[in-house]
Structure formats: structure tokens, C-alpha cells
Amino acid sequence: MWNRFKTWFYQMSSPPHFFEKIKGWIKWSGFIGLTLLVVGIVWGLGIAPADYQQGNSFRIIYIHVPAAGAAMSAYIMLAIWGLIYLVWKIKMVDIFTQALIPFGAVLCAIALLTGGLWGIPTWGIAFVADARILSTALLLFLFIGLFLIRSQVQPLERAQKISSIVAIVGVVNIPVIKYSVEWVATLHQGATFTLTEKPKMPPEMYLPLLCTVLGVYFLMFAWTMIQARWICLQRDSGKRWVNQWLEAQSKEKSS
Amino acid sequence: MNWAFDSWSEFFAMGKHGLYVWSSYGVFFGLLILLVLVSYGQFKSWQKTELKRLQRLKLQKEHEQSVKKQQ
Numbered sequence: 001m002w003n004r005f006k007t008w009f010y011q012m013s014s015p016p017h018f019f020e021k022i023k024g025w026i027k028w029s030g031f032i033g034l035t036l037l038v039v040g041i042v043w044g045l046g047i048a049p050a051d052y053q054q055g056n057s058f059r060i061i062y063i064h065v066p067a068a069g070a071a072m073s074a075y076i077m078l079a080i081w082g083l084i085y086l087v088w089k090i091k092m093v094d095i096f097t098q099a100l101i102p103f104g105a106v107l108c109a110i111a112l113l114t115g116g117l118w119g120i121p122t123w124g125i126a127f128v129a130d131a132r133i134l135s136t137a138l139l140l141f142l143f144i145g146l147f148l149i150r151s152q153v154q155p156l157e158r159a160q161k162i163s164s165i166v167a168i169v170g171v172v173n174i175p176v177i178k179y180s181v182e183w184v185a186t187l188h189q190g191a192t193f194t195l196t197e198k199p200k201m202p203p204e205m206y207l208p209l210l211c212t213v214l215g216v217y218f219l220m221f222a223w224t225m226i227q228a229r230w231i232c233l234q235r236d237s238g239k240r241w242v243n244q245w246l247e248a249q250s251k252e253k254s255s
Numbered sequence: 256m257n258w259a260f261d262s263w264s265e266f267f268a269m270g271k272h273g274l275y276v277w278s279s280y281g282v283f284f285g286l287l288i289l290l291v292l293v294s295y296g297q298f299k300s301w302q303k304t305e306l307k308r309l310q311r312l313k314l315q316k317e318h319e320q321s322v323k324k325q326q
Contacts, residue, residue, distance in 0.1 A: 041280075045266075045276075045280075046258055046259060046260065046266065047257070047258060047259055048259060049259055050259060050270065055269075055270040055271070055272055056269035056270040056272045056273075056276060057269070057270075057272035057275055057276060059269065059276050060275065060276055060279045063279060063280060063283040064279070067283065102290060102294070103290065106286050106287060106290045109286060110282060110283050110286055110287075113279075113282045113286075114279040114282055114283065117275045117278055117279045117282070118275065118279065120275055121271070121272050121275050223291070227294065230294075230298045230301075233301075233302075234301055237305055242305075243309055246302065246305055246306050246309055247306075247309070249302070249306075250306055
């Protein structure tokens with residue numbers, strides 16, 4: 001078992017092998033993710049009962065929470081991959097990092113914007129200088145910073161090193177976001193899901209949320225792998241397997 | 256399980272919160288679709304230039320070989 005895992009791991013760390021083998025995973029997780037997202041959104045928008053305090057504005061939760069949760073998880077992954085890259089210099093890990101950064105940034109922006117839109121009817125103001133909001137804004141700047149480092153710093157090795165270090169250092173922001181609603185007085189409501197307690201919502205409200213949360217995670221995996229495949233091609237450009245792929249693609253198109 | 260709204264107009268109105276709810280969902284799908292489109296466009300343009308470069312290289316090689324044969 002261990003040996004089989006080891007061979008799988010070594011094979012997957014070679015870009016041409018990964019490029020072929022990951023296709024099925026992308027298809028399945030993309031399909032599952034889209035299904036869960038659509039089911040969760042229809043359920044959350046049309047079937048879940050309105051909140052007794054917030055009315056229908058609470059339905060924003062079905063995209064706000066998945067986006068915020070996935071953005072934080074994405075950043076934790078970036079930090080872990082950064083550490084792995086600094087220690088073992090595994091090329092594929094760095095490709096994953098580059099693939100995930102833009103998606104994480106977009107999710108974080110969605111979390112902030114939908115939070116603001118939810119804040120207007122609920123708090124009477126879109127953004128306040130609040131611990132949760134400020135730390136999430138910092139997360140967005142970290143994502144943007146990582147993106148800029150990778151697009152501006154030359155050569156690639158330097159960009160990889162700097163972005164790994166920034167990702168690792170910035171991860172202290174994640175517990176700040178997570179516990180900001182418990183440590184300091186804030187307008188933001190507490191967590192809906194925790195591992196240790198029962199959800200503070202009835203099932204007809206939290207089950208659709210569970211669907212969209214899982215859906216966004218599946219889609220994040222699928223999209224990151226799609227991007228990773230493209231980055232594999234671009235980094236290996238000029239190599240034989242890339243040339244073969246390019247020619248096969250152009251033949252497919254013309255036939 | 257029942258629908259939470261009695262009619263489509265009530266569904267779109269979302270109580271008094273239609274504006275906030277629908278613009279949130281618009282932001283969510285809008286930004287994600289934008290990311291996918293931009294990334295896809297960038298990749299396709301890379302693929303195009305790379306294929307052109309490849310074909311140019313091939314032509315060059317063929318030309319060099321034919322020159323050698325003539326000599």
C-alpha cells in the first residue's frame with residue numbers, strides 16, 4: 001500500500017504524467033461541485049424559510065460563507081505548499097500554488113463584497129472597521145500581493161521563494177479571521193458550523209449551506225487542477241510532450 | 256418541503272431585500288465567470304503563439320534540409 005502510494009506520488013510529480021492522469025479527477029469534481037452548488041442555491045433561495053430576524057437578506061449566506069471559507073482554506077493550502085516547496089523543491093507543488101492564487105483572491109473579494117451587501121440591510125452599513133472585516137481585507141491584500149510577486153518578480157525561482165515565504169508568514173492572519181468574532185466585540189455573527197457543536201440553524205437552513213460549501217470546495221479543486229494543467233504546458237513549453245500536445249490539438253481542430 | 260415564496264414576483268422581491276440578495280449572487284457568478292473567461296483567453300492566446308512558433312520551426316528545418324540536399 002505504502003509503496004503504491006509512493007509510486008503514485010512520484011508519477012504525479014512529473015508534469016506530463018499529471019497532465020494526463022488528472023483529467024478524470026477534474027471531470028468528476030467539476031460535475032459534483034456544480035451539481036452541489038446548483039442544488040444548494042436553488043434550495044437556499046427558493047425553499048429554505050426566511051430568517052425571523054433578517055428576513056430574506058440572510059439568503060446571502062449561501063454564497064458568502066462558502067466563498068469566505070474556501071478563501072481561507074485556499075490560503076492555508078498556499079502556506080502549506082509554500083513550506084513544502086521551500087523544503088523539498090517539488091515543482092508540481094509550486095504549479096498548484098500558482099494555479100490557486102487567482103481563485104483564492106476572487107473568492108476573498110466575493111466574501112467581502114457579498115458581506116457588504118448583506119451588511120446594508122442588516123447592520124445599516126456596508127463596511128465597518130471591524131476585526132473580521134479588516135482581517136479579511138488583509139487576506140485579500142495577501143492574495144493580491146502573492147499574485148503580483150509571481151507576475152512581476154524575475155526570475156521565476158526568486159518569485160517562487162518570495163511568494164512561499166510571504167504565504168507562510170501571512171498564515172497568522174487566518175486564526176485572526178477565524179476567532180475575530182469570538183475574541184473582540186464585533187457586529188459580525190458567529191460561526192454557523194463548528195466541528196464540536198450542533199449548528200445554530202435548523203436543518204432546512206443549514207443543509208443547503210452545506211451543499212454550497214462543499215460545492216465550492218469541489219469547484220476550487222477542479223479549477224485549480226485545470227489551471228495547473230495549463231501551467232504545466234506553459235512551463236514546459238518547447239519540450240517534446242508539449243509540442244506533441246499542441247500538434248494533436250491543432251489536428252483535432254482542423255479535422 | 257414547500258417553496259418559501261408564493262409567486263415569482265415575491266421570489267424576485269425577496270421581501271424588501273431583493274436588491275441586496277440578487278446583487279450578491281450577481282457578484283458571485285459575475286466574478287467567477289470573469290476569472291474563468293480571462294484565464295481561458297490567456298491560455299488560448301498562449302496556445303496560438305506557441306503553435307505558430309512550432310510551425311515556423313518546422314518550416315525552417317525543412318528548408319535547411321532541402322538546401323543541404325541541393326548542395
